[in-house]
Amino acid sequence: MTAEHPALATGAFPENLLAGQRFAVLGLGANGRASAAALLAMGAEVVAWDDSLEEGEAQGRSEKAAQALPAHPHLRVAPLAEGELAGCGALIMSPGIPHHLPAPHKTALLARKLGVPLLSDAEMLYRAVRAAGSKARFVAVTGTNGKSTTTALAAHLLAEGGLPVAAGGNLGPAALALPLLPDKGVYVIEMSSYMLERLESFKADVAIMLNLTPDHLDRHGDMAGYEAAKFHVVDNMDRTGLVLAGENAPEAPWVARLAERLGQEGQPPRFLSAPTLHPPLPGEAPMLPGLHNAQNIWAAQQAAGFLGVKPQDQAKGVRGFTGLAHRLKLIKDFVGEGPHGPANVRFVDDSKGTNAEATAHALKAFPRVMWIAGGMAKAGGIEALLPLMGHVGHAFLIGRDAPLFAQTLEKAGVPHTQCGTLERAVPLATAQALAEGGGVVLLSPATASFDQFRSYVHRGERFGQIVGETTARQQGRNKPHQSTAKGGGR
CATH class of the missing domain: 3.40.1190.10 (Mur-like, catalytic domain)
Structure with missing residues (x-):
């Protein structure tokens, strides 16, 4: 097999694997760019387009295209009209572009008319x-x-x-x-x-x-x-x-x-x-x-x-297994000063918890948490989480829909504080955990992140930064005790 297919020994697909074949790629985000690059590397001809390239003058469009995909002799960046799509072996559309509901993209309709298969990468x-x-x-x-x-x-x-x-x-x-x-x-x-x-x-x-x-x-x-x-x-x-x-x-x-x-x-x-x-x-x-x-x-x-x-x-x-970033991941195990001596606080980043179902799993994972939640709520908000409020010692609410979450928690008798931002929520949650002699500070927002952050990744990264800043301040206040705790605890 190795002699017949030398590429198998290198991890690279043969450069002529798709020679003579032509494919269309719609959407030049990370997925679309990777698909186009891989098809070109296998010898295929590729015509690619992104709807954002329709904005602006011709020169601006060409500059955007060059930024999206490096020039290649077998690559054409052009709107996927009938002449471009006809004869393509497949149309690879970025996953976020609909081909059916809520309304099919015009290119998907054209591909269907021409008999061009819509395939995933x-x-x-x-x-x-x-x-x-x-x-x-x-x-x-x-x-x-x-x-x-x-x-x-x-x-x-x-x-x-x-x-x-x-x-x-x-x-x-x-x-x-x-x-x-x-x-x-x-x-x-x-x-x-x-x-x-x-x-x-x-x-x-x-x-x-x-x-x-x-x-x-x-x-x-x-x-x-x-x-x-x-x-x-x-x-x-x-x-x-x-x-x-x-x-x-x-x-x-x-x-x-x-x-x-x-x-x-x-x-x-x-x-x-x-x-x-x-x-x-x-x-x-x-x-x-x-x-x-x-x-x-x-x-x-x-x-x-x-x-x-x-x-x-x-x-x-x-x-x-070390876990995945922003998915119920322990990011810091901290020993601070509690009311009766050293208090252990664990900080858990579950920023990927963008809906109530995901956050339910996070809450069930711990007996009691200082819960940081909020952002752009999904349908139903956090109503589905009310049976799990026994796991919540105190909720610290951030983001656009913090007032909505506060109303839900108020009716259920759950202690909560509207903080607005992570910058305020993390220190308050940390202080509460230390006051209780230790515990878990959990970021699991049950919401989308786009009101305050670029993505759930950005939200999780910012959480980690603030945790670092907050614990550093705590260590500064309790430096003599921290030194002793570290020496005896390890």
């Missing part, structure tokens, strides 16, 4: 890997919450088992930016519902469906449409594969519907749904607290075991 990666002669296996991970952690953990366990691994997709990097793996290699691809709708020949060896709660309904119409999109993760699978459901049927009706769908196949894959799970012990998974992480661990270990990783390597991998 994950589909294109699968085709390229097979065209290059590699039998590398694919793990596809989807669900409403937990996808990124499970993707990263599964990749970590596979690497711990000595397998060549490449992970990406919705998590990043883009699927088409991943290298070519040899036959024993494994791709672990996080797949959003948008990506799954644009598959054709993709066949997972392991498909993981973690959970299903309302999300992206503007793109899918209703829960039935959302579920149908997610179920594409098992398309083309046969008895050689494994399907994992992160929940079980009595509590999650979608699991039974997925099993029923698989049962209609002539040679269905093996199907496992999660047993009753318990939060991992700190020594088993120090960076993966909470019941929801037990689900992620179970799915990742089942996938790794199916692909040949030994149980002892799985356990070692789980213990050594």
Whole structure:
């Protein structure tokens, strides 16, 4: 195989793999740029466009295009009119561009008229890997919450088992930016519902469906449409594969519907749904607290075991997993001065908790927290979290919808303070935790971030900066005691 396909030894796809083929790329964000660059590197001709290039004069458009994509002899940056789209092997649209609901993009309609397939970059990666002669296996991970952690953990366990691994997709990097793996290699691809709708020949060896709660309904119409999109993760699978459901049927009706769908196949894959799970012990998974992480661990270990990783390597991998940034990650373990001596405060960044469902998992992970929440609320706000308010010692509210959250918490009798900003919330939450003799300061906003931050990543990074500043001030006040505590505590 190596002699026939020398690219397999280098991790690079053959430069002529797609020679003579032409593809269209719509959307030149990170995903679109990576797709265009990868297709060009494989010898394809690419015509690419981004709607933002329509703004301004011709010279300005050309400058924007040059910034988006470096010049290449096989690249044309131009509006995707009929003449450009005709004859293309596929249209690769950035996941955020709709092809159906709430209203299809005009280019998607034109592609449909011309018979040009709308494909995701994950589909294109699968085709390229097979065209290059590699039998590398694919793990596809989807669900409403937990996808990124499970993707990263599964990749970590596979690497711990000595397998060549490449992970990406919705998590990043883009699927088409991943290298070519040899036959024993494994791709672990996080797949959003948008990506799954644009598959054709993709066949997972392991498909993981973690959970299903309302999300992206503007793109899918209703829960039935959302579920149908997610179920594409098992398309083309046969008895050689494994399907994992992160929940079980009595509590999650979608699991039974997925099993029923698989049962209609002539040679269905093996199907496992999660047993009753318990939060991992700190020594088993120090960076993966909470019941929801037990689900992620179970799915990742089942996938790794199916692909040949030994149980002892799985356990070692789980213990050594450092977690993903902004996803229930411990960022600082601090000892400050409490009312009766040293007080331990742990700061946890769950900025990725952008909806109530995600924040519910975070609250369940700890007996009691100083909770920092708020921003641009999703539909329903935090009403769904009221049964979990026993975990909240005090809430510190930030962002646009802090007053709305305050009303909800007031009715429930939950102590809270409207802080407005992280800069005010973090010191107040820290002081409260120290006053109580220690505890957890949890940022899990249950909201979008765009009222005050560029993204949830920016929000999480700023949280970390303020935590550093706040604890440094505390250490300055308590320097003599801190020195003694450090010497005795380590």
